[in-house]
Amino acid sequence: MYRIGLVGVGKMGVSHLAIAQAHPKLDCVAVCDSQAFVLAGIRSQLGLETYRSFETMIAEANLDGVIISTPTSSHVTLAKQALVAGLAVFVEKPLTLSAADSQELAAIAAEHNLANQVGYHNRFIGTFRETQRLVEAGAIGEVHHIDGRAFGQVITQPQGGGRTWRAKKAEGGGCLHDYACHVIDLMNFVAGTPSEITGARLGQVHSTAVEDTVYALFNYPNGAVGTLETNWSDEAYRKMTTSVTVYGTHGKIFADRQECRLFLKPGHSFEKFDSGWNIRYITELQEPVSFYLRGEEYSAQLDHFAEALAGNPSPEAGTFATAADADWVVEQIAAVHASGPAPVATGAPATVEPPTKDQLVAAAKHYGAQAVGSAKALANAVGTKLKGLRS
Amino acid sequence: MTAIDRILFGDNQFFGVNHMSEEKARAQQMRFRDTEAIISVLDRAYDRGIRSFMCTTHDEIGKIADYVAANPTKYEGFKFLPGMPYAHKYANMVGEMGMVDTLKALTPGGLVDAMVRGAKSTVTRDLNELMTMLVDAEMARFSQVDTPVVFLQNVVADMVLGLRSYDLLGAFAEHVKSQFGAEAGFFTMNMPLMVDALHSVGIEEPIVCCNYNKIGFRMSGGIEAYDRALAEKPMRCIAMSVLASGAIPPAEALEWVCERPGIESIVFGASSDANIASTVGLINDFDQRRLTPA
Numbered sequence: 021m022y023r024i025g026l027v028g029v030g031k032m033g034v035s036h037l038a039i040a041q042a043h044p045k046l047d048c049v050a051v052c053d054s055q056a057f058v059l060a061g062i063r064s065q066l067g068l069e070t071y072r073s074f075e076t077m078i079a080e081a082n083l084d085g086v087i088i089s090t091p092t093s094s095h096v097t098l099a100k101q102a103l104v105a106g107l108a109v110f111v112e113k114p115l116t117l118s119a120a121d122s123q124e125l126a127a128i129a130a131e132h133n134l135a136n137q138v139g140y141h142n143r144f145i146g147t148f149r150e151t152q153r154l155v156e157a158g159a160i161g162e163v164h165h166i167d168g169r170a171f172g173q174v175i176t177q178p179q180g181g182g183r184t185w186r187a188k189k190a191e192g193g194g195c196l197h198d199y200a201c202h203v204i205d206l207m208n209f210v211a212g213t214p215s216e217i218t219g220a221r222l223g224q225v226h227s228t229a230v231e232d233t234v235y236a237l238f239n240y241p242n243g244a245v246g247t248l249e250t251n252w253s254d255e256a257y258r259k260m261t262t263s264v265t266v267y268g269t270h271g272k273i274f275a276d277r278q279e280c281r282l283f284l285k286p287g288h289s290f291e292k293f294d295s296g297w298n299i300r301y302i303t304e305l306q307e308p309v310s311f312y313l314r315g316e317e318y319s320a321q322l323d324h325f326a327e328a329l330a331g332n333p334s335p336e337a338g339t340f341a342t343a344a345d346a347d348w349v350v351e352q353i354a355a356v357h358a359s360g361p362a363p364v365a366t367g368a369p370a371t372v373e374p375p376t377k378d379q380l381v382a383a384a385k386h387y388g389a390q391a392v393g394s395a396k397a398l399a400n401a402v403g404t405k406l407k408g409l410r411s
Numbered sequence: 412m413t414a415i416d417r418i419l420f421g422d423n424q425f426f427g428v429n430h431m432s433e434e435k436a437r438a439q440q441m442r443f444r445d446t447e448a449i450i451s452v453l454d455r456a457y458d459r460g461i462r463s464f465m466c467t468t469h470d471e472i473g474k475i476a477d478y479v480a481a482n483p484t485k486y487e488g489f490k491f492l493p494g495m496p497y498a499h500k501y502a503n504m505v506g507e508m509g510m511v512d513t514l515k516a517l518t519p520g521g522l523v524d525a526m527v528r529g530a531k532s533t534v535t536r537d538l539n540e541l542m543t544m545l546v547d548a549e550m551a552r553f554s555q556v557d558t559p560v561v562f563l564q565n566v567v568a569d570m571v572l573g574l575r576s577y578d579l580l581g582a583f584a585e586h587v588k589s590q591f592g593a594e595a596g597f598f599t600m601n602m603p604l605m606v607d608a609l610h611s612v613g614i615e616e617p618i619v620c621c622n623y624n625k626i627g628f629r630m631s632g633g634i635e636a637y638d639r640a641l642a643e644k645p646m647r648c649i650a651m652s653v654l655a656s657g658a659i660p661p662a663e664a665l666e667w668v669c670e671r672p673g674i675e676s677i678v679f680g681a682s683s684d685a686n687i688a689s690t691v692g693l694i695n696d697f698d699q700r701r702l703t704p705a
Contacts, residue, residue, distance in 0.1 A: 034570065034574075035570070037573075037574060038569070038570045038571075038572075038573025038574045039573055041573050041574055041575055042572070042573040042601075042604070055527075057526050057527050061538060065538065065574070065576045065578075065579070066574055066575065066576060184508065258426075261433065276433060278433060301656070301658060303626060303628045303655050303656060303658035304658065308627065308630075308631065308633065309631060310631055310632060311569075311573060311601055311604070311631055312569065312600035312601055312629060312631045313566070313569050313570060313573055313600070314566060316629075
């Protein structure tokens, strides 16, 4: 039995706590939160030790590991304290708000040989695992395009999320750190980390302080292209819906929470799969769990944390290092967006000043001008086109 | 003890829920965007002898309850078995407003404020009061119809189970009994554990609704553990997801589940008269065969 301390009793914190308490090898003995009434409830209903201070908890509770499910901005400090104290650490996604911080945490965890994991639960969904396995085994040949998407309804009105940390950029709010990082980690899991982010736009549907949509274009070391599309203000989806499609020289794979569809081009087969469509469902692809809450993946990821504590981590589960890769992509997307052209308000007449040549060169660079030759030539072409549109 | 019908009609098909295909879910949601379309399917089920509708507390169901209450002769003997809370509504609210503001919005008076301030004396009593207020709010739409069993949905029931806060399950059962004269039912994806927990708070023959299917889909602990619990532990078991979202052909799936005498009821969803008729027919045939000596 591993003694676990949990910090942050929000939506994910309660879920992790329930799953850990039902787990045969995990025992959550201590809980830390900033809200006194939450701690009073935990003490009286669950009989657990409670702490207002994380430092005191790790000093006094004789723990083997911690689960960190606080707002993202606090992850780096808490995770570092836990690692330095020699504890295994499970952190909710994303790992931190800076790739450098995440890399530092990964280095500390590696140096002290401590179990480390981030709540990227898509890695534990059978359909996505199968997609990763098929791609790695070469079922669809050389990958040339990977497309990742997520839609759902988190923010559906102008003041949505107004008083929660999800509406505050500095605390890790926004679609980029909430939805997009899940898809980025899934794409990294299936196809590896991109080498370059060549285009990115963050858009707003309802929010004013954070983005509601993220669109981005990636390059991979082998020349493959990645496309990312996420929107957390889409009421057409009952709950968060994530999918990934991988295109290769021999076929393609589409996967979501329910299905893994493999298409093999004529003349190609793989294992038991023939050319044409091969569709398999989650009912066949998901490993059972001993306790189920909201989805097998949430139990499976803590199952893995227990295995990692026992010294048997599995490479598919991801680590602080793979989460740092996802944070790097997130950071690049934000940077590419920030250096791109300013958004034009929907429906507004084009009364803005014409862009300077420097801005156009910078913009053109982001849209792959290097690939077609001279960035300057492209900038001139774009400038001429814009002038034409205005007149 | 409340009698539960052998065959119960579910409502997933009306609200775009399909565990195997987003596409099927979307097609169903388009078909059932009107209350009339849902009522028309319920009428077909009623014609086939079904009298129990196991439903969520989705807003749309409130309209159906109003309609049934307004037409008592047409729906003689018709019962609602509501399951609460409708989790996605709350999950979305928590995402937008945060936990505390969501609870404030859902409960009248200053209970939540008082709890946050720590002004109330005992936390356990506060939590029970909060739970009863949430249940009463969800039940308001069913005041004019018969609700012999009121269920706690698995997202909440299993979370409470995991947290080992079993008293809350007992408090729910007591409240639906005293306030609505109903028996409590519990959806769960962890049936053997849930039954033990319910026994521990004095519910002797708990009504549990759990997946029961030939491939063991979402039966935590596996088919053998479920069969053992069913044989050894007093309970009233309702089987759901018998077809495992369509992964098992209907006749094979129903034959397998009908062979288990401990299962009291089977809940299924269907959108067409043909599927309703064939499911009811198959269950009746398999039951008949089991009860007739060879």
